[in-house]
Amino acid sequence: MDPPQNFKDKVVTVAGASRGVGLATAKFVLLRGASVSISSSSAANIAKARAQILEEIPNCDDRLLDFACDITKLDQVEAWISETIKRFGRIDCCANVAGKEQRHIAPLTTLSLEHWREIIDVNMTGMFHLLREELKVVSNGGSIVNVGSVNSKYASFGQGAYIASKHGLMGLTKAAAFEGAPKGIRVNAINPGGIRTEMTAKPFVLPDGGQFNASGDTLPQLIRRMAEPEEIASSICYLLSDEGKFVTKAIWYIDGGFMESNFTA
Template identity: 30%
Template sequence: MSGEDPAPSNPVTKHPQPEFPQQDQTHPGWTGPMDPPPDHGEESYRGSDLLAGRKAVVTGGDSGIGRAVALAFAREGADVLFTFLPAEEEDAAETTRLVTDAGRTAVPVACDIREEEQCRLLIARAVKEFGRIDILVNNAAYQMSQPDGIEAITTEQFDRVMRTNLYGMFWLCKSALPHIPQGGSIINSASVQAYKPSPHLLDYATTKGAIVTFTQGLAQMLASDGIRVNAVAPGPVWTPLIPATLPDTTTFGKQSPLGRPAQPAEMAPAYVFLASPQASYITAEIVNATGGTPLP
């Protein structure tokens, strides 16, 4: 070996491109049946102690972006408490393995963030395990495609989307703040849907727009306390939520300028950066990771 760094890879061809096999799963979806399998950075992510000794809470950490973030945080030196739904226990076990293999503490917690009491108990568990919360990542989300329009969105679905995507974030931030020290960080998962809403995801897109506003407002509120609040706005990402909630998976992500969906591993570095000391002057920002789709 020459010891030289490998040439940069072409982002268009770096990961699988549509068309993908059609695949359908019931919600919440699982990693194992997905074709192609998602890449969470298992073989590629290399840490450099950017988060050494930090204590992190990540919602929806069993799979997708949440798993990739938990893995990256652990390889950067953080202990990670993450949430999952009871049906996702198998995926949660794999995230636990990845975190512990990195030499860090993993605390998987079955939690439905639609319930305020469960959010409160989750934060209490994190404080019991870690003593403090340096990083809170509000990542868990729910969506369900309704191609037939607003008439097909039931009150039950609307309520589930709002409570998962907004209420849970609000309750967790409110409960966690007394335990986040100066220098701590809150990172929310927004979406390209906040700016370019797809009609069949009307309710989901509405919550993502609200997350942008919430992030920017809370950041200003907490700036004088030395706590930073930012968000990442992904474009299409290949996660179990896709076969579990969209009717067509064959061309997913093809509409992006890069011509493919992102892999979860491609999102994690943005969360690491925002949580790290290198981002000490960055707050109230939305990091857009959309594969080339221009956003405001």
């Protein structure tokens, strides 16, 4: 059975679409009729994602735009949004999936300014750039979904930059919901738990040089497995679609029943 065409005639942007949840989100809406503009900071990665999409979803070339965009650079975000509108005429929905993990666990007392700024630049400033430009152009009645993390609510030892950035993103989401409301633009956030992706397969480096591998066995969650990217994408797309048209300023946890635990100490 073909998927329902509930995104037919919609134009959707997906930031951070080269792999994982972003790529799954792009495929989800393409299969349901959308025209989609995908971006990633790496030109090679986004070209690879485009090729994979076209292999899996034939005949969608005219509904797919790929663009190399470093979201920490406002001019690149402006260029991506402008090119999307030039190609498709408008933007109806935005999935802001881009983000950067803090793979090196370090207490605040030894966390370098370089690593702090690297995380904050992507997860806060980059998301601000996206929202800044999206709120100017998204169609009346449109929808924006930001992707945070269970660390938007919880905390653990040695991830101060990441935790601060993801907590901050929730405040930014709520502020954007107020500002989008006069045009009927809904702004929500979802916070995933552990996801089976290329990124999460890499170990965290602990202060003593040891490693921590995130898995269904090591993460403190009730569902003892990692989520598939498609499971997270489906929640994003519910909020993007008209099926979620009475939901705004919401923060949803799609985390398998994650429980706060100092598992990295």
